[in-house]
Amino acid sequence: MTDATSNILDEATPEHRRGSGLMRLALSNEFGLALLIALAFGIFAMTLPGFTSPFSLFTIGRQIGIDTMIGLAMMAVIVTGGLDLSVGAIGVCAAMVFGYLAQIAGVPLPLAIPLAIAFGSVLGFINGYVVVRSGVHSFIITLASMSIFFGIMIFLTQAQSFNALPLAVPAMGKLRVGGPISILLIITLVVCAALSIFYRYTTLGRQMLAAGANARAAELSGIRTGRIIIACHMLTGGLAALAGLMLTARTGAAVPSMAGHLGQDWLLPAFLAPVLGGTLLSGGRVSVIGTLLGAAFVTIMTSGLLLMRVGEFWILACLGLMLLLAVLADRLRHQVLRARGMI
Amino acid sequence: MALSFTRIFDNDWVGPGLVSLAAIIGISIFQPSFLSPFNIFVLLSAIAVNMVIALGQLVIIGIGQMNLALGAFGGLVAISFVAVMELYGVPPFVAVIIGFAIGTLAGGASGFVIARTGISAFIITLAGLQIFKGINLGITEAQPFYGVPQSVKDFGNLSMLGPIPWLVLPMLIASIGMWYLFTRLRIGRYILAIGGNRTAAELSGINVTATVIWAHAISGLLAATAGMMLVARLQIGQPTIGDDWLISSFAAPVIGGAVLAGGHVSVAGTFFGVVIIAIITQALVLFAIDPFVVQIVLGGLILWAVGINRLRELRVAKLNERA
Numbered sequence: 195m196t197d198a199t200s201n202i203l204d205e206a207t208p209e210h211r212r213g214s215g216l217m218r219l220a221l222s223n224e225f226g227l228a229l230l231i232a233l234a235f236g237i238f239a240m241t242l243p244g245f246t247s248p249f250s251l252f253t254i255g256r257q258i259g260i261d262t263m264i265g266l267a268m269m270a271v272i273v274t275g276g277l278d279l280s281v282g283a284i285g286v287c288a289a290m291v292f293g294y295l296a297q298i299a300g301v302p303l304p305l306a307i308p309l310a311i312a313f314g315s316v317l318g319f320i321n322g323y324v325v326v327r328s329g330v331h332s333f334i335i336t337l338a339s340m341s342i343f344f345g346i347m348i349f350l351t352q353a354q355s356f357n358a359l360p361l362a363v364p365a366m367g368k369l370r371v372g373g374p375i376s377i378l379l380i381i382t383l384v385v386c387a388a389l390s391i392f393y394r395y396t397t398l399g400r401q402m403l404a405a406g407a408n409a410r411a412a413e414l415s416g417i418r419t420g421r422i423i424i425a426c427h428m429l430t431g432g433l434a435a436l437a438g439l440m441l442t443a444r445t446g447a448a449v450p451s452m453a454g455h456l457g458q459d460w461l462l463p464a465f466l467a468p469v470l471g472g473t474l475l476s477g478g479r480v481s482v483i484g485t486l487l488g489a490a491f492v493t494i495m496t497s498g499l500l501l502m503r504v505g506e507f508w509i510l511a512c513l514g515l516m517l518l519l520a521v522l523a524d525r526l527r528h529q530v531l532r533a534r535g536m537i
Numbered sequence: 538m539a540l541s542f543t544r545i546f547d548n549d550w551v552g553p554g555l556v557s558l559a560a561i562i563g564i565s566i567f568q569p570s571f572l573s574p575f576n577i578f579v580l581l582s583a584i585a586v587n588m589v590i591a592l593g594q595l596v597i598i599g600i601g602q603m604n605l606a607l608g609a610f611g612g613l614v615a616i617s618f619v620a621v622m623e624l625y626g627v628p629p630f631v632a633v634i635i636g637f638a639i640g641t642l643a644g645g646a647s648g649f650v651i652a653r654t655g656i657s658a659f660i661i662t663l664a665g666l667q668i669f670k671g672i673n674l675g676i677t678e679a680q681p682f683y684g685v686p687q688s689v690k691d692f693g694n695l696s697m698l699g700p701i702p703w704l705v706l707p708m709l710i711a712s713i714g715m716w717y718l719f720t721r722l723r724i725g726r727y728i729l730a731i732g733g734n735r736t737a738a739e740l741s742g743i744n745v746t747a748t749v750i751w752a753h754a755i756s757g758l759l760a761a762t763a764g765m766m767l768v769a770r771l772q773i774g775q776p777t778i779g780d781d782w783l784i785s786s787f788a789a790p791v792i793g794g795a796v797l798a799g800g801h802v803s804v805a806g807t808f809f810g811v812v813i814i815a816i817i818t819q820a821l822v823l824f825a826i827d828p829f830v831v832q833i834v835l836g837g838l839i840l841w842a843v844g845i846n847r848l849r850e851l852r853v854a855k856l857n858e859r860a
Contacts, residue, residue, distance in 0.1 A: 334839065335843070461663065462667050475659075517660065
């Protein structure tokens with residue numbers, strides 16, 4: 195398992211170590227990102243009329259909420275040094291289950307929402323169980339499961355949407371709290387806070403980080419890494435389901451194609467936010483705030499470029515370029531840190 | 538005698554080959570039209586294109602990486618191929634060369650970034666996927682190009698000999714070329730050596746950077762070939778070409794016994810992997826089963842193949858222990 199992991203995801207970045215004080219903060223991913231966000235926001239706000247209108251701020255905030263949730267879903271499994279290509283498929287599957295429960299079966303929303311999230315976790319459990327038991331890298335397992343999950347969903351729904359959901363669902367997507375702030379962004383912030391506490395203060399969270407940083411050492415110190423990896427996949431599934439539900443609220447309907455063919459459209463936001471935020475692909479380190487900032491940066495850039503009438507297809511290319519620049523900048527940052535003897 | 542018999546079964550292509558044969562026999566008993574010349578023609582056309590796609594992924598699997606941008610390369614080349622013919626009146630022969638050049642350069646560029654920075658191929662090719670797909674859609678605005686010359690359309694839809702389509706020709710060239718590359722050429726052995734153990738390869742004097750760039754350039758070249766073959770077959774320059782290559786490009790090599798960590802690939806095994814996928818897809822159509830089921834079956838096939846490969850690995854490990 196570890197051999198395959200290091201071979202397939204050959205991430206040469208060394209582990210972060212404690213450097214000293216202010217310089218470390220100034221060179222941290224989060225600080226750089228916050229600076230970039232402030233810069234981009236300032237430039238767009240000054241040059242583009244309408245960028246800071248309440249409606250624009252509302253849609254930007256809502257998009258940040260959804261993209262962050264997608265990023266967090268991937269982050270939860272990147273912790274183990276693995277990945278989950280099926281996040282999009284899980285998100286859509288959970289959204290469709292929710293659509294069925296709420297629209298056809300008439301299950302009340304307070305029950306349908308947790309059921310859909312639990313369903314996402316079950317799909318995550320299947321991924322994790324197969325990965326752990328087979329010892330095959332999660333890339334290929336989740337490549338297969340994304341095809342299977344999506345295939346079963348599209349077969350059962352016959353590619354039909356659930357578009358007569360209870361009115362509370364689209365209302366949720368439009369709900370504003372405290373001026374232009376979307377309720378979806380609030381939900382995401384709450385989840386971010388919970389995850390930060392989870393990784394820092396709970397045994398399970400710390401075991402996840404330990405298993406990701408060095409599986410053998412974790413195993414030797416009594417952590418049952420297999421179970422931990424399964425738990426990571428379940429967390430990913432649950433978060434992906436939540437992202438799917440949020441997207442459903444925004445659209446006002448559960449649409450099978452809302453994450454593209456096989457859910458592939460989620461892959462870029464899913465990796466972009468954590469990687470921008472400084473989560474190591476080799477596992478063992480997460481940054482919940484970084485993921486939030488990463489998603490915020492991407493969303494602000496996208497909104498600004500759209501307002502500048504850059505075609506949405508070219509924005510797709512820009513986002514790809516941004517991912518490339520992000521990893522290159524990260525590499526450069528490491529070299530600077532190493533040259534100054536900070537790592 | 539018994540020893541050589543088990544040896545034959547240790548070949549990567551024998552298992553998938555037998556499954557292909559059994560599937561052909563089984564399906565043609567229930568559905569004799571399966572072996573009609575027309576159906577064979579359709580089947581071979583699909584196999585030809587998918588084999589070239591699979592080879593494009595196989596060379597990257599060999600080096601122990603993955604190429605998520607394969608379909609994006611193919612799509613970009615496909616529309617560029619038609620665009621230069623339609624907009625600038627470039628003759629097809631020259632357009633093909635331009636297509637090869639774009640694919641090779643795109644692959645080489647992503648190989649260069651991977652090799653020089655040491656960042657995981659997954660992330661670089663994910664970025665590449667978005668960049669090349671974005672350029673594709675930016676140029677076409679998601680509208681197809683229709684100006685495909687008759688000669689190109691004929692190449693994709695006429696038969697070379699009986700039920701054998703012309704499209705089989707580029708597949709044969711690519712397959713034999715890749716087989717030759719992996720078994721006879723130095724670059725092929727370097728690729729497998731790096732896939733097997735990168736550090737050992739580096740220490741024994743192999744130029745890892747150059748080899749990685751080569752592997753990705755070859756992958757881009759094969760993606761370009763497949764993209765242009767699809768243009769010939771579909772008779773238009775569809776911007777969506779390449780969108781659905783990801784799963785099948787991994788499924789066929791894995792069914793063919795390729796080790797995903799790198800270092801071990803089989804061109805013949807990959808061929809039978811492609812054949813199995815094509816037969817199953819066709820059978821679903823013939824038996825009028827919901828086409829959506831194809832996705833489920835493809836995913837299931839990957840898991841099945843991974844399981845078989847894993848069992849074989851364990852058995853080999855056990856045999857080595859005993860010896």
